[in-house]
Amino acid sequence: MTRRIVRTGTQLGFLAFIVFLLVFFLDNRYRVLPQSIHSHLPLHHEGLVITDITVQTCSTLNPLSACMLDQSKWHRVEKDLYLNTGWVSRAYVHIKRKREEELTEKDKVIIDVRVGKLDPAMGEKTQASEKWESRPSGIWIKRSAKRHASDSKKSVTAVDVLFGPDAAEPRAGWELVGPGSLDLESGAENKHPKLSIRRGSPVKIEKPVPRIRKDGKFKIMQVSDLHLSTGVGKCRDAEPKEHNGGHCEADVRTLDFVMRLLDEEKPDLVVLSGDQVNGETAPDAQSAIYKIAAILVERKIPYAAIFGNHDDEGSLSRLAQMSLYESLPYSLSEAGPNTIEGVGNYFVEVLAPRDKHSALTLYFLDTHSYSPDKAHSKGYDWIKPNQISWFKTTAESLKDNHKHYTHIHLDMAFIHIPLPEYAIKEQDYVGSWSEGVMAPGFNTHFKDALVEEGIKAVSCGHDHANDYCALSKNGDGEPELWMCYAGGSGFGGYGGYGGYHRRLRVFEIDTNAATISTWKRLEYGDIRKRVDEQVIVNAGKVIAKQG
Template sequence: MTRRIVRTTIQLGSLTLIIFLIVFLLDNRFNVLPEAIHNALPAHHPGLVITDITVATCSTLNILSSCKLDASKWHRVEKDLYLSRGWLSHAFIHIERKRESELTEKDKVILDIRIGELDPVTSEKNQGAERWESRPGGIWLKRTSKHRESDNINAITAVDVLFGRDAVEARPGWELTKKALILPNSGPENQEAYLTVRRGPPVAVQKPALHVNKDGKFKILQVSDLHLATGPGICRDPEPPLHDGGGCDADARTLAFISSVLESEKPDLVVLSGDQVNGETAPDAQSAIFKFAHLFIQRRIPYAAIFGNHDDEGSLSREALMQLTHSLPYSLSEFGPTTIDGVGNYYIEVLARGGSSHSALTLYLLDTHGYSPDERQFRGYDWLKKNQIEWFKSTSRDLKSSPSHTAYTHHHMDMAFIHIPLPEYRNTDDIVPSTGKNPENPTAPGFNSGFKDALVEEGVLAVSCGHDHANDYCSLSKTPDGKPELWMCYAGGSGFGGYGGYDGYHRRVRVFEFDMNEARIVTWKRIEYGETEKQLDRTIIVESGRVVAA
């Protein structure tokens, strides 16, 4: 009899578990999977003000709990405050918003937000007429029901969530709260959730035009494979291993390195050539992107990005990544044509000095995608598609015949940037290694779609990639009769969130300096540790507008 009761109890327990799982999978109240919550960026509509904020929590063990409030009143910010790391607890910020034109004397607008255990009034000298109102998550709101013009100016109009104790806000007009949200169960270590808010209407984003400097020069800093995380990140293969006592937060050390190069080199443009985001450690890619963008924005340095094979392995698709990157100040990143494969096939024109509208330099940036679509026949990585190459060739020809190019009185120069190296990078019959080291076998695609030949055909002088972190060389491709035709370079990996364990490898970046007076291109590298002030492997790769041997 006892055994029968136990067997029945087990059967009922199993049935209960099955029913629970079915309810869990079907009930969209638990819409907390990363790909579901991060498909798009939070929507911040103009003309709206935030009237209230709250936090809704739910548990997969309690089918009666819900992380969705009444949709007619509340808008949910689609970011799980626990980053969907746990399957038991979830929490989401919800905001109530109304159009300014529809506000009445009875409606309240939020003038300020604080995070903490205690009422902020205890630390304020001037308490003011409005009291702080408590909300879940340690949120304190100061709201006013007085519908005045001054209140509208100071009113909070948008709310978002960023993660990590190293989180920064890159958007103009936005402000990050100083303390993380206080949640019932602690979230992922060093990936705490922070509220960020905007006051007033959206701020106009600056998109500067690029010009050659008065001295006829233009400098590009190529930064590749940052591999930034959500939160401080964990160092992989730090070199030297015991630097700074052996402690190493990956992103802090990476960003400090890039900051030092920006200060010393003072580039006119930064090209980010892929894997800015380390998908495996970036459950919120937005927080990772803001960290590198903030470096350039605060220095007013224009930058342009393409993506690698890891960028969209985090919380955002390639389209959402580009939407976000494109929207930031000083970003020249573009979606490119929607009729061809990939996201981020575009070009940038650098105009002649002064107020000239004539193009002196054209930079082509193309999406090399991710992994092979035909793993059985071509293992490894994807390749540039035929329609991308045709777009590049037709664009190049159109630009060459345009008035902005034909009117330029000096020698016009072209260069290209990609993430995954071309097959020719590993073709030792055609390539003569000239500068730098190649400890890694280039992980180029197995299928050759002919982009290198297209570059040569269109007169592009150099192409530079990322992807293989420890390769930092430039190789010269020659014609069958031995004449130089194209330089193919690596940037070298810059981020401590990505691998670097090759014979004491130091993270590095590459610089290209264009001298338009002499139609010359010089390139060199800067490293993170050791001879940090030295221009390593300084090489002239183009002279008088022609590719030359080192």
């Protein structure tokens, strides 16, 4: 009887373990758990203050070492400071934390942190109870022995680790700790791990409300294929090769280009249309994402992101990355409904200048990654029927709201991987067609759904050296939809194809004239010129190319 109970208990335990793994896998891939559950699993817990910080280093040669301090006292930040490249070493930041209401007079709370060399004399400039204390890897902390009402805003309440000499921190209430990076033992390439801290309570993020300007115009900048790394990254196919003496740091040059165009074009919205992260060179995808987000947050520009086929080839899944985007200031990005395939199926309503009526709807869809059925369809994945159904249902439901707007609705869509119809050579196009169209081999006819719902233009990324807009026509030869490319903007992705210069695309919607104009801007060469500027919609109708 006892053996039967033990055997049954073992079997039930094993079954529970398998179910847990299955749910964990499915949730990471398909989000089977309700969003309400995810909302109760924050990365950084509220109501806690940090009382100590240290770094634990251990050897990978010791199979018994978990590289973790006493879990009853310490919480480990789950990022190996070597980013899993250490020959024989691993290292993790550990923090002690306590709920504010549980603090006693004896507890010391961290009120400041520094990393790197620190003048010991600085300790003499503070109260005796608040001297700088040394910790491993060049960390210095200052702790307060007394608790006052004013301490709450100074107290460090969360700690994170970002990587790279170009690391940036876009989160509200957070700051990178300087002046240096954490000092690791030799034996691995220095990944420049940096501490980032938050003081006080989490800052509540309000989503921006995009709105047509008073002059009736709205400008969208589409930035695609940034291919950002953890760290400065290595340039691929940089043109011209002799630029800056041949020295090229991919992310530095990429972001300099984007920042210049943001300041010159002053867009009302930025669309990040996939492959923001170059997965294989981004062992910490969070650090890569934060670099592009930081320059948008600094300029207070709303932005919306979707994913490409490389974003989730690094350390974070699509869902985890979208959670980051959703938590950042000025982000309009959304995971979208978990009842359809993909992460990042959503829409953004741009409101009229003076009221709450929708003037423009922008649709964003996940084009996934690689073909799930390579035996029958090689290459890339396709937009799924349930995504198309969601799009059509959503578009139809929004039409009632659009009736209250007195101007013509000029709706657009953004994807990463081009539709098969992009590859029709016989159609008119404006711009450069420099490489093959890497579209899915299987066609679910999403283009037809776009036309049926009155979308005027769809724009993608993916093929870096293609930057054209192609005109789809109906059976009577009448224009029905413009299909555009952004062109690749990042030096971490391929360029090539005959002196290709990185670029991005701009759309300007004029609601008064019911027009959509578009052009491209280059990183090098005639950088002030609007390249291939054209009107693609006039008086609310898709029109043929001019000239």
